[in-house]
Amino acid sequence: MAKVKGDIIIDIEKCKGCELCKAACPQESLELSRKLNTKGYHYIVKIEDNCTGCTNCALVCPEGIIKVYRKTEKKKEQVATISNVTGDITVTVNS
Amino acid sequence: MNERTMTEEQHFEQMIEEESICINDNIVYDKPETLTDTPMHYCPGCGHGVAHRLLAEVIDELDIQDKTIGVAPVGCSVLAYNYLNIDMQEAAHGRASAVATGIKRVLPDKFVFSYQGDGDLAAIGTGETIHTCNRGENILIVFINNGIYGMTGGQMAPTTLPGMKSTTSPNGRDIITMGNPLKITELIAQLPGTYYVTRCAVNTPVNVRKAKMALKKSFEYQKENKGLCFVEIVTNCPSNWKMSPLESNKWLEENMLPFYPLGDIKKPTN
Numbered sequence A: 001m002a003k004v005k006g007d008i009i010i011d012i013e014k015c016k017g018c019e020l021c022k023a024a025c026p027q028e029s030l031e032l033s034r035k036l037n038t039k040g041y042h043y044i045v046k047i048e049d050n051c052t053g054c055t056n057c058a059l060v061c062p063e064g065i066i067k068v069y070r071k072t073e074k075k076k077e078q079v080a081t082i083s084n085v086t087g088d089i090t091v092t093v094n095s
Numbered sequence B: 001m002n003e004r005t006m007t008e009e010q011h012f013e014q015m016i017e018e019e020s021i022c023i024n025d026n027i028v029y030d031k032p033e034t035l036t037d038t039p040m041h042y043c044p045g046c047g048h049g050v051a052h053r054l055l056a057e058v059i060d061e062l063d064i065q066d067k068t069i070g071v072a073p074v075g076c077s078v079l080a081y082n083y084l085n086i087d088m089q090e091a092a093h094g095r096a097s098a099v100a101t102g103i104k105r106v107l108p109d110k111f112v113f114s115y116q117g118d119g120d121l122a123a124i125g126t127g128e129t130i131h132t133c134n135r136g137e138n139i140l141i142v143f144i145n146n147g148i149y150g151m152t153g154g155q156m157a158p159t160t161l162p163g164m165k166s167t168t169s170p171n172g173r174d175i176i177t178m179g180n181p182l183k184i185t186e187l188i189a190q191l192p193g194t195y196y197v198t199r200c201a202v203n204t205p206v207n208v209r210k211a212k213m214a215l216k217k218s219f220e221y222q223k224e225n226k227g228l229c230f231v232e233i234v235t236n237c238p239s240n241w242k243m244s245p246l247e248s249n250k251w252l253e254e255n256m257l258p259f260y261p262l263g264d265i266k267k268p269t270n
């Protein structure tokens, strides 16, 4: 099973706090900050770690300040669990 | 949850999570190069910013940055040349399509577009708009329709909806004394000179994608010398509609879009 993980980077100094991105986010990952940026706007911050990298927020942002990342992680297949190991296990640590 | 009580699987998931995925290999969306880093002067939530960005994305994707010339209007987007890193020319109020005509005729290999609001294109520039379309100039006209005069402070425009309040129609537009809203896009679609006429919006991610496709198609048609392409983008004007950006998008969906329905008005025939 593949796991999709997304993340965004917002140029908060250019954000005008219009909240269009927040409304467009299907994961409800975004919220307005309590702090102000130097322009005097509340800016958008990511409050949840559930972003899927769908790019919706970036598409509707009038300021074009959202960069979106997405990575599909393939889960490693489990080859053995502790319970079904019968012989001795030697662990080597390379530091 | 501490480390010891985690299952192997949860631990593995946490390991993935702790590793930032914000590296260049994983970028799926970034601002187009043609859009400059200059902060835009538009009000928060204004659709102009999205329209600019879409133009820049299309120009990047078609790799025509050095071959594109834009003509900026008078209105809120008068400073469009600050944000689009291409050659641009400012036109007198309403005359952008006439200026674009001149540029395209002298430099037929360039991709030429005008970018105009409703006050510019559908009021003072109605004559230029109709004749440019009727001549079938091989240019793209981008028409931003928010149903109001933005820059000058929210006066009634030809596109203002019936009953819609503006500073010059404080009780709402009365069609008996003030006339009907002008659907200039439907009007010019009747002219034989126009090749592709469509209406889009940028209020939702889906509409943003569609608007981008329309702009891209228009530049491709221009390359094939197909004739005039006209892309209307219905946008909001939170400041002069006197609403928050989110309220304005809701109002747009409930009022503007039923009156100005989205979709192709004239599909290319050949």
Ligand code: SF4
Residues within 6 Å of the ligand: A006, A007, A008, A024, A025, A026, A027, A028, A029, A030, A050, A051, A052, A053, A054, A055, A056, A057, A058, A068
């Ligand atoms: S990329 Fe999608 S899920 Fe992630 S913050 Fe933006 S809208 Fe939300």
Ligand code: SF4
Residues within 6 Å of the ligand: A010, A014, A015, A016, A017, A018, A019, A020, A021, A022, A043, A044, A060, A061, A062, A063, A064, A065, A066, B045
């Ligand atoms: S859409 Fe853009 S400008 Fe508006 S709040 Fe979100 S990040 Fe800020």
Ligand code: SF4
Residues within 6 Å of the ligand: B041, B042, B043, B046, B047, B048, B076, B146, B150, B151, B236, B237, B238, B239, B240
């Ligand atoms: S006045 Fe209206 S159209 Fe002009 S920048 Fe502000 S919101 Fe946009």
